[in-house]
Structure formats: structure tokens, C-alpha cells
Amino acid sequence: MGKRNVFKIASIYIGTLIGAGFASGQETMRFFTRYGIKGIYGVLVTAILFGMIGSIILVKVYNYKIISYHDWILPFFGPYLGKVVEFFLAFLLLSFYCVMLAGSGALFEQQFGYGKEIGMIFMSVITFITFIFSMRGLAIVNSIVVPLLIVGIIAIGVFVIPQNLPFDCNVDGNFYTIGDNWMTSCILYVSYNSICAVMVLSSLYPLLNNKRDAVLGGGLGGALLGVMLLFLFLSTLIVYRAIQDVEIPMIAIASTLGENMGNIYGILLWFAMLTTAIANGFVFIQSMEKRLKIKHLQACILFFIVTIPLAQFGFKRLVHVLYPMFGYIGVLFIILLVLKKGKK
Numbered sequence: 001m002g003k004r005n006v007f008k009i010a011s012i013y014i015g016t017l018i019g020a021g022f023a024s025g026q027e028t029m030r031f032f033t034r035y036g037i038k039g040i041y042g043v044l045v046t047a048i049l050f051g052m053i054g055s056i057i058l059v060k061v062y063n064y065k066i067i068s069y070h071d072w073i074l075p076f077f078g079p080y081l082g083k084v085v086e087f088f089l090a091f092l093l094l095s096f097y098c099v100m101l102a103g104s105g106a107l108f109e110q111q112f113g114y115g116k117e118i119g120m121i122f123m124s125v126i127t128f129i130t131f132i133f134s135m136r137g138l139a140i141v142n143s144i145v146v147p148l149l150i151v152g153i154i155a156i157g158v159f160v161i162p163q164n165l166p167f168d169c170n171v172d173g174n175f176y177t178i179g180d181n182w183m184t185s186c187i188l189y190v191s192y193n194s195i196c197a198v199m200v201l202s203s204l205y206p207l208l209n210n211k212r213d214a215v216l217g218g219g220l221g222g223a224l225l226g227v228m229l230l231f232l233f234l235s236t237l238i239v240y241r242a243i244q245d246v247e248i249p250m251i252a253i254a255s256t257l258g259e260n261m262g263n264i265y266g267i268l269l270w271f272a273m274l275t276t277a278i279a280n281g282f283v284f285i286q287s288m289e290k291r292l293k294i295k296h297l298q299a300c301i302l303f304f305i306v307t308i309p310l311a312q313f314g315f316k317r318l319v320h321v322l323y324p325m326f327g328y329i330g331v332l333f334i335i336l337l338v339l340k341k342g343k344k
Contacts, residue, residue, distance in 0.1 A: 005207050009217030011142035013054050014225055015275030016200045017193050018149055019096070020103040023272035025249035028232040031189040033240055035182040042186035043233050047226020049190045054218025057201045062208045068286055069199040086287075089199060093284040094310070096196060097127075100277035101311035104270060111251065111266040123274060124308055130278050131285055131300045135206055138282050145271045150228060152268040156254050156261075157231030161238055200279045203286060281307075 021027040032039035032046075060066065069089065073082045101120045108119025130137040201218075208214050236249050239256075243249040251269065255262030281303065288299040 005209060005213050006216045006220060008139045008143055009058065009204055009207055009213065010221035010224060011146040012138060012204065012279065013197060013201065013218065013221030014146050014149075014228075015142040016197050016279035017050075017225060017276070018146070018228070018272045019100060019276030020269065020273050022229075022232075023149065023153070023250065023269050024247075025232050025236050025243075025253070026247070027189070028229065029236050029240070029244070029249060031185045032182070032229075032233050033236045035185070036237070038182050039233060039237070040230070042182040042189075043226065043229050045183070045186050046190055046229060047222055049186075049222070050194075050225050051219045051222025053190070053194055054197070054201065054221050055215045056218070057198055058204065058208065058214035058218045059211055061202055061205050062211055062214045065205060066202050067205050068290070069202040069283065070287070070290065072198075072202065089195070090284060090287055092195060093199065093280045093287075094307070097277050097280045097284065098307055098311040100273040100280070101307060103273050104277075105311070107266060107270055107273070111263065120308060120311055123270075123277060124304060126274060127277050127281055128300060128304045131282060131303070132297065134282075134296060135203070138278060139207065141278055142275055145275055149268055149272055149275075150224060152265065153228045153250075154231050156250065156257075156265065157235045159257055160235050160253055196280055196283075199283050203283055 032042045035042065064071070066072065070086065073086050073089075076082070077085050101123055102116075104123040105116030105119035108114040108122070109116040130141050133140070204217075208217075232250065235253050236243065239253060243252045246252045248269070251262050251265050254265035285296070285299045285303050288294070288303065289296060292299070294302075
């Protein structure tokens with residue numbers, strides 16, 4: 001049971017972070033590939049940081065019996081500033097969920113030729129069914145989908161990399177500048193991703209039988225994220241001249257192996273959006289239940305009704321503008337969570 005729980009924890013951790021930006025290869029290109037072969041240092045440091053942060057947070061969740069991110073907020077920020085921070089974090093969760101709905105619509109329209117409304121509603125229905133089963137649904141979906149994502153990303157790299165050897169490791173600097181060097185990009189990447197990860201990990205106390213589960217779950221999640229990130233990095237670096245202006249680099253790369261492979265990777269990308277949507281939506285619904293004092297099913301139905309219209313209002317563009325800010329705020333947020341204690 002212990003090993004199974006460790007894998008569930010690692011799967012939820014990975015599923016939270018492997019959203020549209022990660023699986024599409026766009027984040028990898030912007031934060032790592034733009035530095036050429038030196039970007040591999042950022043990949044390695046990122047894997048270590050994800051593993052350390054995941055383990056440290058989960059150990060604190062176990063030690064202090066934390067059941068939601070609300071248990072961190074008031075002890076750190078006080079009753080007044082804490083409410084502001086809670087509102088910001090709730091907005092972040094809602095934004096990311098709606099971005100995934102919008103991304104599902106765009107993917108259905110651009111890759112599969114269906115209307116974007118169908119894509120949004122389909123993802124919304126799947127997430128609603130998952131939310132009804134609460135933590136069990138979250139664990140089951142991630143335990144099934146995350147292994148498919150890991151195998152898919154590695155498989156693309158295994159096929160693409162040997163076909164393009166030897167390759168030019170120099171990049172021409174056309175990528176959007178995130179930081180001054182690979183280390184700055186690495187820290188910003190980890191910090192803004194970790195904000196939502198911390199909120200999701202804070203809800204995993206029911207899966208933690210002991211401190212060992214916490215350490216191994218966080219460490220395994222970080223290690224597997226690092227492996228996927230490495231294959232994404234090598235795949236985008238090796239053919240970067242052909243994909244540097246492409247919106248979804250990994251679909252373009254997969255399509256070089258055949259049209260069907262492009263469609264298959266499109267499905268994997270949708271799965272990545274699904275796991276991130278489920279993670280963010282699950283934590284937001286928990287918050288709704290607590291604040292509005294309503295039953296779980298009522299919160300799920302209200303969330304389902306409200307989020308589909310919200311996904312139409314350009315959340316994707318809004319969050320894109322806020323990402324750099326999320327990164328800098330995330331640095332402070334993660335330091336506080338690592339150094340301070342939750343409630344006893």
C-alpha cells in the first residue's frame with residue numbers, strides 16, 4: 001500500500017505541473033532551450049528543486065496535519081493580509097482551470113477540427129465527474145493518465161533525437177527573454193509552477209501514511225518531471241530552427257514522425273491539460289465548500305456552471321501577462337512555506 005500511495009502522490013504532483021505549457025514544449029523552449037546546450041543545467045537543477053520542494057512541503061503537511069492551503073495562510077500572513085493572499089491564490093486556481101478549458105477548446109478546434117465549445121464542455125464534464133469522487137477521483141485519473149504522458153513524451157524523444165544527430169547546439173536568441181541566464185529562468189520556472197503545486201500538495205494529507213511516503217512521493221515526482229523535461233529539452237533543441245515560431249512545438253515534432261503521431265500527441269496534450277485542470281479545480285472546490293459552507297456536490301455543480309462562461313473571457317491572455325509576476329511572488333511564497341510551520 002505504501003508504494004501505491006507514493007506513486008499516487010507523485011502522479012498528482014506531476015499532473016498538477018504538466019499542463020498545456022509543459023507538455024506542448026513551449027515552456028521548455030522559453031525557459032531552457034533558448035540557452036542552447038547550457039539549458040540542460042537548468043533542467044537538472046529544476047528536477048532537484050521540484051523534488052526538494054515537493055518532499056519538504058509534503059513532510060510539513062504530514063507533520064502538522066495540514067488539510068488545505070488555508071492552513072498555511074493565516075499563520076504566515078495574519079488575518080488581514082491572509083485574506084488578500086487567499087483571494088489571490090483562489091483567483092490563480094480559477095484562472096489556471098479556465099485556461100485549461102480554453103486550451104481544450106483550442107486544441108479540439110485546431111488539431112481535431114471540432115468546435116472549441118465542444119472541447120471546453122467535454123473537459124468540463126470529465127472534470128465534473130472526477131470532482132464528484134473527490135480525492136479518490138483525483139488519484140485515479142492521475143494514476144492512469146500520468147504514466148501515459150511520461151511514456152509518450154519519452155517515446156517522442158527516443159524516436160526524434162537519433163534521427164537528427166549530429167545537431168547544432170547554438171540558438172539564435174529569438175526566444176522571449178524570461179531571465180538573464182539559465183539559473184534565473186530555472187528559479188522563476190520552479191517558483192511560479194510551485195505556487196499551484198503547493199496548494200494541491202497541501203490537500204494530500206489523506207494519502208500520507210507516514211513521513212516516508214511524503215519524502216518519496218515528492219522526490220519521485222520531481223525526478224520524473226526532470227526526466228520528461230530532459231526529453232522535451234533535447235527534442236526542442238535538436239530541431240529548434242524548424243519549430244522556434246510554432247505555437248505547439250511538440251505536436252510539430254511528433255508530426256515529423258507521421259500525421260497520426262501528431263494526433264496522438266494532441267491527445268496526450270489534452271490529457272496534460274486535464275490533469276492540471278483537475279488539480280486546480282479540486283483545490284478551488286475545497287475552498288468553496290469551506291467558505292460558502294455548502295456540500296461537496298453543490299460546490300461541484302456551482303463550479304461546473306460558472307467556469308464554462310468564464311473560460312470565454314480571455315483568461316489565457318490574462319494569465320500569460322501575469323506569469324512573470326507569479327514567478328517573483330512564487331519565490332517569496334515558497335521560501336515562507338519551506339521556512340515556516342503550519343498549524344499544529
